[in-house]
Amino acid sequence: MDPERPTHFSLLKRSEQAHKNQLYVRIRFKASFQNTMLQNEHSEVKMDAATDIVVVGCINTDLVSFVPRLPSVGETVFSDALETHFGGKGANQAAQAALLMQFRDAPSETLFHECAFSGSCQSAEGALRENGAAAATLVDNASLDAAKRRTPICGVAMVGRVGRDIAGLSFIRHFHSLGIETRGISMDSDKRTGTALVTVAHGGENTIAYVPGANASLSREHITVEPAVSLLRNAKVVVSENGIPGEISVECFRIAKEGNSQVMTIFTPAPVDRVNPEICCFTDFLLCNSVEARLLVKIWGNESIASETNVEEIARQLHEVILRTASKFPQGLRGRANVVITQGSQPCVLFANERIVQVPVAKTVPSELVVDTTGAGDSFAGSLAYFLLKMPASPELAVSRATFVAAQSVTKKGAAESYTGKRDLPDHLFQPQ
Structure with missing residues (x-):
């Protein structure tokens, strides 16, 4: 042998x-x-700065299929490409806020110590x-x-849940590369990181099927202990959305309000059919589109809105419905119940300080340049959080500047990957007025 x-x-x-x-x-x-x-x-992860913005929400891997047009029910169409992107409404909002926060240039850091x-x-x-x-x-x-690498911190923290899998690891490293604080992210050994199946047509329209995965297991035990509690209590702006269990958003806003009565809370309610009504008690800015606003008035107020009703009237009715809904709970109203309704390229409608104003979109993108609208609403929410932090007394100006930032995202593929940071935006957006 x-x-x-x-x-x-x-x-x-x-x-x-x-x-x-x-x-x-x-x-x-x-x-x-x-x-x-x-x-x-x-x-030996070290904190380099205070955390001003905390986002509580879902963290998803986006599997994106690009098609010539959206298929009809029962129809099969060929896809031009299949891509994987970082996604999830909460993760996207945190990414956009982080890109607008100024932090030192640093090499990409690794999670591993x-x-x-x-x-x-x-x-x-x-x-x-x-x-x-x-x-x-x-x-x-x-x-x-x-x-023992040092993690850069930009002043934004993410609170959420991922699976103990490759996607979860990728997200942690993605957040670290943006300077986002990740101590508020817990891991699930039984469920995979959430996934969104996205279909995008050539015109930018999209459909989304959402698999919550680990997002659905985010519970009170993950947000009522350190470090999540300290992050929430010390924040100046807390953002949440309805891709996680509704009671978690309520509890996070409650903790934030107890720690700092001046904290601003922003809530995006999609999907609206599963919104916890108690969120009305703690929300300062409810951010939705006109379709969602109509549905919320019907769900919370048991009122029907005529199809010809203008958006300004819908905003006023939604504000009143929030007030009435909050009064049904023992703690009553502890938020400002402001309303922001987006309309794509049309002006936003803002109800704030007992007045309604139309806020023109600061920048419009020609239809032929629109590539992918996925995540544009999340870009707006993350940008609004940033500008409200910088100009809390000027919500109208904050909304206007957020529309400018969000418009950049539709010209590129992906959600967070399509977002624009401070260094690539005009200086006037960051000047006080």
């Missing part, structure tokens, strides 16, 4: 050892990931050679050189 030729037995031994190595990498990877998220004694490989395997490339593609994919490009 040729001594250099591997026998069947030796191949089995190698296969068995490779499996053990891969399992070892998985175990160490999970332990490192969990320890980093919990910031135990091995982690401690990542070990067995034997001579000291990198992802080594994992690929010795342990197989699955282990290399699992550990991504982390290495021992990534230990």
Whole structure:
């Protein structure tokens, strides 16, 4: 027998050892990931700035299919391309707010403060050679050189839940690259990171099917403990949306109001058929489109709105419905019950300080330049949070400037990937008036 030729037995031994190595990498990877998220004694993530904006919401992977036109019921159409993007209304809103916050330029930081490989395997490339593609994919490009990196903080924090999977890890690294504080993100070992199945037509119109995944398991036990409580109590603006359980948005707003009576809360209610009415007690700015506004008046106020009713009247009725709904709860009204209704390229309608105003869209995009409207509403919400932080006494100006920022997003594919940051926007947007 040729001594250099591997026998069947030796191949089995190698296969068995490779499996053990891969399992070892998985175990160490999970332990490192969990320890980093919990910031135990091995982690040295440091806070560089106060957290002014906290977003509580869903975190999804967007699987986007681009088609010539949206298919009819029962129809099959060819897709031009399938792409994967970072998504989720909450994650998108946090990303846009972070891009508008000014923070120092920093190299892309890694999540890993401690990542070990067995034997001579000291990198992802080594994992690929010795342990197989699955282990290399699992550990991504982390290495021992990534230990004890400093995470840049821009003043925005995300509170939510992801699965203990590759998508969840990718999101943490995505948030860190934007300087977003991630200590408020918990992990679910049983459910996968949320997923949105998005179909986009050539004109930018889209349909979305939402699989909540780990988002649905976000509960009070995740937001009523540190560090989430401190993030909420010390925030100046708290944003939430209806992609997570409704009682969680209510509880987050309650915690924020108890910690700081001057905090501003922004709530986006889609999908409106599952909104917890108690949110009316704590909301300063309810942000929705005209269709959602009509539905909320019907759901909360048990009132029908004639199709010819103008948007200004809908905004007034929605404000009154919020007041009446809040009065049904023991704590009563603790928010301002302002209303912002968006209408695409048409002027926004703002009900604030007991007056209704039309706010023209600061920038319109020609239809031939519209590529993908996915996430445009989230860009507006994240931008509004930023501008309300900077100019709390001028909601009309904040809405106007938010429309300008959101308009940039429809000219590119994707949601958060299509958003524009401060360095690429005109200086006048950031000047006080």
